[in-house]
Amino acid sequence: MINTLNHIRRNLPDDKIHMIIGGNHLGFLSDAQVAKSIVCLRSFGIEKIGVSHCTGNRAALALMTAFREKFFFANAGTVITI
Numbered sequence: 001m002i003n004t005l006n007h008i009r010r011n012l013p014d015d016k017i018h019m020i021i022g023g024n025h026l027g028f029l030s031d032a033q034v035a036k037s038i039v040c041l042r043s044f045g046i047e048k049i050g051v052s053h054c055t056g057n058r059a060a061l062a063l064m065t066a067f068r069e070k071f072f073f074a075n076a077g078t079v080i081t082i
Contacts, residue, residue, distance in 0.1 A: 001025065002040045009044070019048040021074045024063075027056020034059045038066045050074030 001024050008017060020041075026034055041049065041063075050072045051060050064071045072078070 002037060005040075005044055017044050017046055019050065019080075020046055021050040021080070022052040022054070024051050024055040024059070026059035026063075027054060029059060031058075031062075034062050038062060042066070046070065048072065050078065050080070 001020070004023075005017060005020075008015075026037060029037065037059075048070050049063060049067055051063060052074050055063070060073075074080070
């Protein structure tokens with residue numbers, strides 16, 4: 001996910017990344033790697049981050065704790081208003 005965000009930032013440097021939905025794939029990371037990912041995610045100034053099953057419960061809890069009101073579960077049936 002961080003590599004994808006870095007790619008977007010390199011190619012669209014003037015555009016804001018408002019939201020990430022799914023594709024987090026953090027479940028296999030260690031606690032230290034999740035913490036580093038959170039630091040990186042904060043640097044993007046993302047307004048909302050929606051996670052799904054591939055995030056893993058441990059990483060989802062860390063993201064929820066770090067991003068509070070910016071965090072949501074993006075499971076099947078989730079409605080997102082833009």
